[in-house]
Amino acid sequence: MSFGARLDAALTSRGSLCVGIDPHPALLDAWGLTDDCDGLSRFADTCVAAFAETAAVVKPQSAFFETYGSGGIAVLERTISACRAAGALVCLDVKRGDIGTTMAGYARAYLDPSSPLASDAMTVSPFLGVGSLQPAFDAAERFGAGVFVLALTSNPEGAQVQRARTADGRTVAQVVLDELADRNAGVLPLGSLGVVVGATVEGADVDLDKLNGPLLAPGIGAQGGTAADIRRIFGAAQRNVLPSVSREVLRHGPDVGALRAAVAEQVGQFAFLRA
Secondary structure (H helix, E strand, O other), X not given: OXXXXXXXXXXXXXXXXXXXXXXXXXXXXXXXXXXXXXXXXXXXXXXXXXXXXXXXXXXXXHHHHHOOHHHHHHHHHHXXXXXXXXXXXXXXXXXXXXXXXXXXXXXXXXXXXXXXXXXXXXXXXXXXXXHHHHHHHHHHHHHOOEEEEEEEOOOHHHHHHHOOEOOOOOEHHHHHHHHHHXXXXXXXXXXXXXXXXOOOOOOOOOOOOOOOOOEEEEOEOOOOEOHHHHHHHHHHHHHHEEEEEOHHHHOOOOOHHHHHHHHHHHHHHOHHHHO
C-alpha cells in the first residue's frame, strides 16, 4: 500500500492525531531523567509504551536524538522500529533540503526499507525549489513512503519567504501546494505527498482543497492551536488534516497512563475530522 492509503486507513481506525517525540533537555529534566543517552532511551521507550499502539502517526524529532551522537541515533533507530512494530506510522521530522545525489542520500537514509532509520514518511524543506526534492518524491513512490513539504509555517520568520509573491502573483506557499497537487492528482484514496501548514497561521491565503494529500498541522495545544483553528484554516480540506501535538501530551509524562489519557483526549478533540 502507498503511504497515502496507509495514512487514510490509520486516520480512520486510530483517529486524526500525530504525536511528537521531542526529548529536549528541559523535558528530560521535567521527567526526572538525565541529559544523556540513558535518559534519552528511557524517554523514548516510555513514549513507545504510552502511545505507539494507539496513535495514528508518531513523529520523532531527529535533532533531539542526533545531539547525543551515535548513541542517540541508535536510540532513534530503535524507537522508529518499535513504533512501526506497534502499528503506528512514523513521520521522521528531519526537514532535509538539498539537491541531486545529496537529496537522494537523505531519501535513502529515511525512506528506503533497507535503512536502519527507515520511516513511513519524512519532512523536507522546499526552498531550493520544489523540483530539488524530486529524489525524495521518487523514493517515496518506489518504497510506498510519504513526504511532507514545508509550505506555510507558524513561525514569524517564515512569512518573508513563504508569503513572498512570485512573478505570476502566487505566494511561494501556493506554488509549493500547486506543484504537490499536480503530483498527487488522481491518486486514491489519498496522495502520499503532503504539506506542513501551521495550526496557528493567520490569513493563510492559500488554496488547500486541491492538494489531494495529507496536511500536517503542528502547533496544537501548548503553541496555541485548537480544533477551531483547524476548522478555520483548512475548511473543506479538513478531512485530510493530521493535527500534530507534542508538548500538550508530553507534559503529562513520565506516567504512561497519563500520557495515554492525554493522547486519547486529543484524539477526541479532532474526531470531527473523520466523522
